[in-house]
Amino acid sequence: MADSSESIHELYDLAVVGCGPAGLAAALNGTIRKKKIILFGTDFCSPKLHHAPKIENYLGLPNITGEELRKKFLAHLQEVKLKVNQNKISGIYPEGENFTLQSRDKFFKARAVILATGVNTVKPIQRELDYLGRGVSYCATCDGPLYKDRKVIVLAYNRDGLEEANFLSEIASEVLLVPLLKEEEAARVRLNEKIKVVKGKAMGITGEMWATGVALEDQQLTADGVFIVRESVLPDQLVPGLKVGSQGIEVDRWGATNIPGVFAAGDCTGAPYQLSKATGEGQVAALSAAKYLDELKSKVKEDRPLATV
Template sequence: MSDMNIVDYFEIAIVGCGPAGLSAAINGAIRKKKVGIFGTDFCSPKLHHAPHIDNYLGFHHITGEDLRQRFLHHVEAMELVINQSKVTGVFPDEKGFILQSRDKFFSAKTVILASGVSTIKPIEKELEYLGRGVSYCATCDGPLYKGKKVAVLAYNREGLDEANFLSELATEVILVSLVKEKDAQGIHLNKNIKVVSGKPLGIVGELWATGVALDNGEIQADGIFIIRESVLPDQLVPGLNITKQGITIDRSGATNIPGIFAAGDCTGAPYQLSKATGEGQVAALSAVKFIDELKSNTKLTNSSESLAVSLQL
């Protein structure tokens, strides 16, 4: 992956801008690490909708929106910026990890997953055909379907944009839009996009995906692109250990992959604000320790190599 265009480098990259992610961000920044936050255009809608909060220490009967604004102001005061690029994949690299967001790539020494509790329910056989005709990223895999017929299952506004992008490559794009009318305002679809109605039920195919089963019929396609607000954690990070409760972590917030940590609702119950911010802090401190130990080991190795060379001379 060394030949790709890296947009920016971070010592700690945080996926998610809810309470856990923002807590991790400020604690990483306080320890003088370069922190990158990846989130949506509206951080923590769950907190925004809370009428009032009584169990967050020091803030009795505060509204969820007031507390959300305090969190964001804290981050802004520390000159941290929330990157509104949706991360679609996290992959190991010789320098740590590569985070992919459409056609952009970011490099990070460590990663903290703070994506919140997932409400995603994959449609039938979606995961079975992932990488075999099913994709979550049009920019990544779209060129594979140049001159072919593709289907786009759009669960958000981004899905409509991705359909337009694919229409410039494919001969035909069949769009199944589950986007609310108010959220689709301002987007004009290209002429070779065919919009069909229906609720996606599952992927059909044999060795390779060949179409999508809807509640009112079936559509055929050479490739199927599923565009949602977020990606399931184990699909975001290949090899990540998860259970029905959430991402598996130890008391330091470490996952089964060295250098990747997790915090907040994505690690399981209880789904509480204090737990999320506390785990965010723990994950950040663990990431800092991981980075510092890597630097110490590198210095030790370099010193040993220099001594070996001098002895040979």
């Protein structure tokens, strides 16, 4: 049911990032409220649910397996003709009263956003966040042109990182690739012969005012810039300015974040990590987003100048 053919020129009412129970519930309820939805997720929505041998506390469905419930969720989306867009979102930025969602070299636009990215297990390496935007980047397509004819390091935690290294090899004078994924996964991507592979565990970013390298366990690499490519991005790096506490994204009772038009639901907002909580918060966030969109539409009408004769 996955699809990635949506036009990047369309303006959606609501973009839902994440296709676990919270994201699916949000997309479904947004659709029921007659909003134009785009749902971003992986090619296999909710592996966590898939691996659950039995779910005993989901009201009305006793002793159902996680996989059975996952299929029911996806079947419900098919009923309302909702598809999953597999473009990985690497950044969400306000643009007037709308938002631009970036995925490598593609851009999507929406009036409101719901984050349902699940529990984020990303652990930044030492000083990574200190240098973000100052020599450290998560997107080669976005920032690669800044390093034309310069030396860069790519820390690749997945296959996308290897592809980003190939992309950068056509721009930079030298690319040092540190593969941090399983060897069998790395073997599936053919690397440009210009890329130099350096094996080791990344410990931290080095530099002074600007990042100038990466410290591995047994050696020091130097470069003009560092690209870090992982499966997911920290929420406050995905949406600059987003308020995140020790438990997760900070939201109010209605799923609203500190950024108007951005809502969050599910495990990314903190414990308890329960299925019913996730689906319930997804519904609440969708209702809140729908209300926000309706109010936005009313404001536009009120601000429109009266016709003169």
